[in-house]
Amino acid sequence: MKIIPLGVGGAFTKTNYHNNYIMQLGDKLLLVDAGTTLRTSLFEAGYHYTDIDYVYISHLHFDHVGGLEELILQRYWYFKEGQHVPMKTKVIVHEKLYHSLRSLLSHSLTNRGQTVEDFCQLIIPKNDGSMFIDHFTFSIFDTTNTHQEGMVSSGFKLSWNTANLVFTSDVKRLEQANILEQIDDNTIAIFQDLSFTTNGAHATFEEVLGYYPPVLHGKIYAMHYNDDIESFENSIQQANIQLVKRQQIIEL
Numbered sequence: 001m002k003i004i005p006l007g008v009g010g011a012f013t014k015t016n017y018h019n020n021y022i023m024q025l026g027d028k029l030l031l032v033d034a035g036t037t038l039r040t041s042l043f044e045a046g047y048h049y050t051d052i053d054y055v056y057i058s059h060l061h062f063d064h065v066g067g068l069e070e071l072i073l074q075r076y077w078y079f080k081e082g083q084h085v086p087m088k089t090k091v092i093v094h095e096k097l098y099h100s101l102r103s104l105l106s107h108s109l110t111n112r113g114q115t116v117e118d119f120c121q122l123i124i125p126k127n128d129g130s131m132f133i134d135h136f137t138f139s140i141f142d143t144t145n146t147h148q149e150g151m152v153s154s155g156f157k158l159s160w161n162t163a164n165l166v167f168t169s170d171v172k173r174l175e176q177a178n179i180l181e182q183i184d185d186n187t188i189a190i191f192q193d194l195s196f197t198t199n200g201a202h203a204t205f206e207e208v209l210g211y212y213p214p215v216l217h218g219k220i221y222a223m224h225y226n227d228d229i230e231s232f233e234n235s236i237q238q239a240n241i242q243l244v245k246r247q248q249i250i251e252l
Contacts, residue, residue, distance in 0.1 A: 001025060001136070001160065003250040006041040008223050010195070010202070011063040016246055017041040018063040019193070019224040023158070026134030028053040031071075032167065038067030045247055049074040054123075054133060056092045058169035059153035060100060069108055076119045089120040092131070094140050094154035098124055136160045143169065146177035148201050157182050165189040165252060170224065172201050174211040183216065189252055190216065191244070193224035196232050205232070209239055217241055221250070 002024040007017025018035025022045065031052045042049070049071050057065050068091070075087040093101055102116050109116045116122070125131040130139040137159040147153045147170040155168045155177075166182045170193050183190065190212070195202040202224065203211070212220060222236060223244045236243050244250070 001158075001252050003252065004045055004047075005223070005244050005246050005248065005250070006045050007035070007037055008225065008244050008246050009227060010224055011061060013037075013063075013227055015227050016225075016229075018066075020064075020067075022047060022052075025136045025158075025160075028134045030133060030138075031055045033058055033064040033169070034066070034068040034071055035063040036066030037063075039070060041246075050078055050087060052089070054090045054092055056138075056156065057097065057101060058155065059097070059147060059151060060104060061170070064169075065101070065104070069105060072105070072109070072120045088118075090123055091120050092123045092125065092138070092140070094129075094142060094152070095124045096142065096144060096152045097154065098122055100152065141182055143171055143177045146171050146173040148172070155179070155182070159186075162186055163188045163252065165191065167191040168193060170202060172199075172203055174203055174207060180212070188219060189221055189250075190219050191221045191223055194222040194241075195224075196226050196229075205235065205239075208241075 004022040006020045006022060008019055009016030017037040020035050020038055021032040023030040023032060029052050034055055072089045075089050078085050078087050102122060105116050109119050125140055130137055139157045140154050143153045143155050153169060158165050164186050166187055168179055168191060171177045192208055193202050194208055195204050198204060217240045220241045221244045222241050
């Protein structure tokens with residue numbers, strides 16, 4: 001499988017775009033989160049809104065959802081050879097996020113007799129939080145209250161053949177999120193947000209190293225980091241953690 005990091009930065013990044021990804025799953029393209037910088041980062045990576053087959057939204061901070069409305073509308077108002085060929089966007093969400101996301105979208109999509117469902121399909125994986133995308137198994141796990149208190153959020157596990165990856169999205173309280181429960185002998189990559197400043201929303205470098213056993217450090221792909229990441233690259237290398245960089249393709 002192929003992973004294209006559209007951006008790797010935090011909410012206030014000036015240089016790295018928001019932490020959004022395209023994952024090529026067989027013949028399908030999954031967009032992981034859709035922040036406000038998507039309108040630039042997607043096209044710089046060589047993609048268009050119409051290329052996307054599925055979108056996963058982890059939570060409702062705007063560096064993860066601020067570009068979703070435009071994506072949905074651009075796909076719906078798609079014209080081919082002068083003819084309107086609407087494309088309904090498939091959006092995967094945790095069941096706890098469904099109503100909040102629908103409410104957010106309804107402010108702009110509910111008009112002229114149309115509803116959110118005319119523009120997009122909100123998908124809640126029903127099989128114990130899992131669904132198939134091509135020959136991959138996509139499984140959502142709940143991280144509510146572990147990014148910020150009172151906030152609904154989720155991560156996911158993606159499995160194929162005899163391998164899997166774990167994508168935490170934004171997590172501060174690692175013990176409470178129990179990310180290790182998602183990891184097994186077949187896990188080959190752990191995409192983990194990481195901060196080098198003390199804050200209440202993201203795990204710090206020290207917290208990440210303290211939570212994950214050293215045997216797993218080599219599987220960690222650090223993302224959603226500060227713009228001054230160059231100052232900390234030596235520390236990352238010494239910890240045997242891999243740094244995800246914008247538009248540097250990862251193949252697993």
